[in-house]
Amino acid sequence: MNATVITIGDEILIGQIVDTNSAWIGQKFSELGVKLYEIISVGDDAVQIKEALNRARTSSSIVIMTGGLGPTKDDITKKTLVEYFNSELVLNEEVWERMKQIFEKRGLKVLEMNRSQAMIPKDCTMLPNQRGTAQGMWFEKEKVVFISMPGVPHEMKHLMESQVLPKLKEKFSFPQIIHSTIMTAGAGESVIANMLSDFENQLPENFKLAYLPDLGTVKLRLTASGDTKELNEEAQAQKEKMKAILGNYFYSEGEEKLEKVIGSMLIERNETVSCAESCTGGYIAHLFTSVPGSSKYFEGGIVSYSYDVKEKLLGVKNATLNNVGAVSEECVREMLQGLLKTTFTTYGIAVSGIAGPDGATTDKPVGTVWIAVGSSTNIVARKFQFFPSRMENIRVFSNAALNLLRLFIQGKLS
Amino acid sequence: MNATVITIGDEILIGQIVDTNSAWIGQKFSELGVKLYEIISVGDDAVQIKEALNRARTSSSIVIMTGGLGPTKDDITKKTLVEYFNSELVLNEEVWERMKQIFEKRGLKVLEMNRSQAMIPKDCTMLPNQRGTAQGMWFEKEKVVFISMPGVPHEMKHLMESQVLPKLKEKFSFPQIIHSTIMTAGAGESVIANMLSDFENQLPENFKLAYLPDLGTVKLRLTASGDTKELNEEAQAQKEKMKAILGNYFYSEGEEKLEKVIGSMLIERNETVSCAESCTGGYIAHLFTSVPGSSKYFEGGIVSYSYDVKEKLLGVKNATLNNVGAVSEECVREMLQGLLKTTFTTYGIAVSGIAGPDGATTDKPVGTVWIAVGSSTNIVARKFQFFPSRMENIRVFSNAALNLLRLFIQGKLS
Numbered sequence: 001m002n003a004t005v006i007t008i009g010d011e012i013l014i015g016q017i018v019d020t021n022s023a024w025i026g027q028k029f030s031e032l033g034v035k036l037y038e039i040i041s042v043g044d045d046a047v048q049i050k051e052a053l054n055r056a057r058t059s060s061s062i063v064i065m066t067g068g069l070g071p072t073k074d075d076i077t078k079k080t081l082v083e084y085f086n087s088e089l090v091l092n093e094e095v096w097e098r099m100k101q102i103f104e105k106r107g108l109k110v111l112e113m114n115r116s117q118a119m120i121p122k123d124c125t126m127l128p129n130q131r132g133t134a135q136g137m138w139f140e141k142e143k144v145v146f147i148s149m150p151g152v153p154h155e156m157k158h159l160m161e162s163q164v165l166p167k168l169k170e171k172f173s174f175p176q177i178i179h180s181t182i183m184t185a186g187a188g189e190s191v192i193a194n195m196l197s198d199f200e201n202q203l204p205e206n207f208k209l210a211y212l213p214d215l216g217t218v219k220l221r222l223t224a225s226g227d228t229k230e231l232n233e234e235a236q237a238q239k240e241k242m243k244a245i246l247g248n249y250f251y252s253e254g255e256e257k258l259e260k261v262i263g264s265m266l267i268e269r270n271e272t273v274s275c276a277e278s279c280t281g282g283y284i285a286h287l288f289t290s291v292p293g294s295s296k297y298f299e300g301g302i303v304s305y306s307y308d309v310k311e312k313l314l315g316v317k318n319a320t321l322n323n324v325g326a327v328s329e330e331c332v333r334e335m336l337q338g339l340l341k342t343t344f345t346t347y348g349i350a351v352s353g354i355a356g357p358d359g360a361t362t363d364k365p366v367g368t369v370w371i372a373v374g375s376s377t378n379i380v381a382r383k384f385q386f387f388p389s390r391m392e393n394i395r396v397f398s399n400a401a402l403n404l405l406r407l408f409i410q411g412k413l414s
Numbered sequence: 415m416n417a418t419v420i421t422i423g424d425e426i427l428i429g430q431i432v433d434t435n436s437a438w439i440g441q442k443f444s445e446l447g448v449k450l451y452e453i454i455s456v457g458d459d460a461v462q463i464k465e466a467l468n469r470a471r472t473s474s475s476i477v478i479m480t481g482g483l484g485p486t487k488d489d490i491t492k493k494t495l496v497e498y499f500n501s502e503l504v505l506n507e508e509v510w511e512r513m514k515q516i517f518e519k520r521g522l523k524v525l526e527m528n529r530s531q532a533m534i535p536k537d538c539t540m541l542p543n544q545r546g547t548a549q550g551m552w553f554e555k556e557k558v559v560f561i562s563m564p565g566v567p568h569e570m571k572h573l574m575e576s577q578v579l580p581k582l583k584e585k586f587s588f589p590q591i592i593h594s595t596i597m598t599a600g601a602g603e604s605v606i607a608n609m610l611s612d613f614e615n616q617l618p619e620n621f622k623l624a625y626l627p628d629l630g631t632v633k634l635r636l637t638a639s640g641d642t643k644e645l646n647e648e649a650q651a652q653k654e655k656m657k658a659i660l661g662n663y664f665y666s667e668g669e670e671k672l673e674k675v676i677g678s679m680l681i682e683r684n685e686t687v688s689c690a691e692s693c694t695g696g697y698i699a700h701l702f703t704s705v706p707g708s709s710k711y712f713e714g715g716i717v718s719y720s721y722d723v724k725e726k727l728l729g730v731k732n733a734t735l736n737n738v739g740a741v742s743e744e745c746v747r748e749m750l751q752g753l754l755k756t757t758f759t760t761y762g763i764a765v766s767g768i769a770g771p772d773g774a775t776t777d778k779p780v781g782t783v784w785i786a787v788g789s790s791t792n793i794v795a796r797k798f799q800f801f802p803s804r805m806e807n808i809r810v811f812s813n814a815a816l817n818l819l820r821l822f823i824q825g826k827l828s
Contacts, residue, residue, distance in 0.1 A: 013450040015440030026429030036427040041453035212430065281703025282696030285717040289695025292771050292804055300723035302716055303699040309714035309757060343723060357706050390706055
């Protein structure tokens with residue numbers, strides 16, 4: 001079964017916004033076992049929209065449209081669909097009342113322009129939108145389902161998850177597909193692929209393994225499809241086999257990031273963490289604090305960008321900085337010791353490296369980083385060599401540091 | 415004049431990657447005065463690629479393809495183009511030699527698979543790729559130009575800027591278009607739009623103003639088109655008029671972010687900065703340090719997430735935390751005083767607020783933030799109220815803090 005996505009809006013074509021909706025919908029369909037045949041992006045233009053619909057219905061049983069449902073005169077998707085399906089617009093009293101209430105609550109006057117958003121085509125099933133004033137629409141014609149949703153990503157996702165996907169599952173019978181996601185850290189894609197090459201060769205034909213690398217972590221997605229009753233059990237068994245091979249590189253099932261997984265471990269153990277950062281410049285603290293509720297275990301951090309701050313706030317010895325430099329095992333050990341003396345957290349992270357583009361020396365090229373993790377009684381330090389680009393290094397250094405801490409907490413580092 | 419973009423790759427359709435190439439190309443064409451008629455994303459499938467090409471050439475004089483040029487057997491774009499244009503592949507000795515050298519340098523063995531990337535269709539103009547092993551191709555047929563480039567964004571951008579755009583400007587005569595970009599901070603889109611409403615009304619018909627808001631900043635793009643000699647002067651004059659109206663909200667021409675603009679100001683003045691962050695959790699330090707060369711003026715920061723760290727490292731009074739709480743004018747003033755006593759920087763920023771979803775009280779809802787900026791002799795504090803979402807708040811709080819600092823350094827805050 002095929003589907004086509006049509007994204008509508010001049011702002012897409014002039015590059016004012018990146019269309020992230022298509023990829024999200026593509027993922028959902030891929031999980032469902034539906035093949036996305038094509039993505040078409042057109043402007044707010046009736047002729048182009050109709051042309052795209054004509055094309056889509058020849059290849060696909062499901063046609064998803066996003067965008068062009070706003071209240072301004074640029075937005076012509078609904079009007080065009082009314083023409084396309086020979087329908088007519090009728091005021092939906094319920095939607096209109098709710099809209100007036102929303103505007104009142106915000107202290108705004110509802111305008112005639114907004115009333116147009118309560119007008120719904122007679123021949124469609126309305127998909128009520130709890131997140132905005134543009135309603136979703138579901139049309140059926142000659143065995144093809146046409147769905148129109150607003151382009152605002154969180155509104156579209158809400159409609160897809162709460163209504164479109166359940167209704168599609170009701171109408172069509174999709175193949176049985178089981179997805180298992182495994183997160184790894186500490187090795188690149190090629191290392192992981194090499195470890196799993198025998199595993200991949202023994203996989204039955206109805207299994208597929210995908211690698212999704214992201215600066216220091218690799219997400220693995222194992223997909224199983226088939227009609228057998230045993231599929232779930234088989235998928236579970238293959239997943240466990242894969243986890244066993246991955247050993248310490250495996251850190252989580254599902255899609256959780258390292259900072260989230262570490263946070264859950266710390267909450268469970270009633271322990272705390274802090275960080276001392278040079279080259280990562282606050283990014284590790286940012287990752288920790290991007291997790292809601294992180295104040296339960298994250299006490300704080302020191303961004304010691306200058307020698308001065310390293311000495312004054314972390315007690316790094318002047319001799320260390322002068323003799324072996326800031327990017328050294330001695331320096332990150334002293335940074336971590338100093339940090340733990342101040343914050344009294346259970347664990348700490350210290351990072352010093354060269355993110356680039358400047359700051360390299362002959363024996364310390366851009367991408368060199370020293371990381372120390374540990375507690376007041378035991379500190380482990382490691383050196384890594386990463387990429388040439390500054391922003392990539394900041395992210396990959398941070399993930400490497402979080403992964404070392406994860407291994408330390410789990411007692412897997414010595 | 416129209417153009418069509420065709421992005422090729424199964425990974426786009428299953429949502430494994432977000433297609434950012436199209437938006438980037440759309441922007442470049444929009445700046446050139448070329449209308450992007452349509453974006454089509456298809457899989458690695460010869461029939462689909464040819465279908466898309468057939469469609470594109472009916473509407474467009476320029477057809478841009480990205481993707482499907484890698485060395486693996488999935489990548490069939492080149493083979494398909496050879497069929498489509500009735501051409502044949504010929505080994506390009508120069509490319510092949512360069513490729514062997516690159517592999518040798520990296521200590522890798524060049525494979526037969528890689529040789530296929532040195533095979534170039536006879537009937538195209540090759541666009542040499544300095545960033546990778548997949549070469550660009552330029553075909554012409556019946557007055558339509560077809561350009562194929564690799565899908566890796568930095569390779570595609572390199573080819574577009576170094577070869578495709580210059581060659582297109584040579585071949586076609588594009589309308590004269592002048593873009594001016596103005597950055598503002600400290601007010602939302604509606605406030606800015608309101609200020610500029612008379613300005614917009616007086617704009618000649620050949621001028622267009624676009625608003626591109628982004629959490630705390632609004633980018634304004636003024637586009638002028640026309641054939642007159644005076645266009646450049648007129649555009650300059652309108653831009654200056656706009657800057658005068660925007661007053662203190664205007665902070666830069668071009669597309670520079672606040673942290674970059676502040677950095678340039680500090681380098682020029684030979685001054686330094688540090689920051690003390692609670693709710694922004696290291697994000698302001700990260701913004702400062704994301705700018706290459708920031709070690710010249712950014713000394714460091716303290717992420718004081720817990721009360722303990724606020725007291726110990728920043729000297730915030732226990733009484734302040736107990737009586738008025740961490741989200742208060744008193745607290746951010748004490749944080750900033752403590753910070754400057756430790757780091758001795760010329761300027762400092764201190765931020766404390768409620769990013770959410772937890773931590774709100776009746777009089778301090780999620781989105782409340784206190785920001786202090788200043789020097790050892792003068793501190794200014796302001797309270798703001800922003801959004802309900804955690805990640806948006808972290809970003810908008812950070813931009814608000816940077817903007818206050820910018821105004822302070824410029825002597826515009828009292």
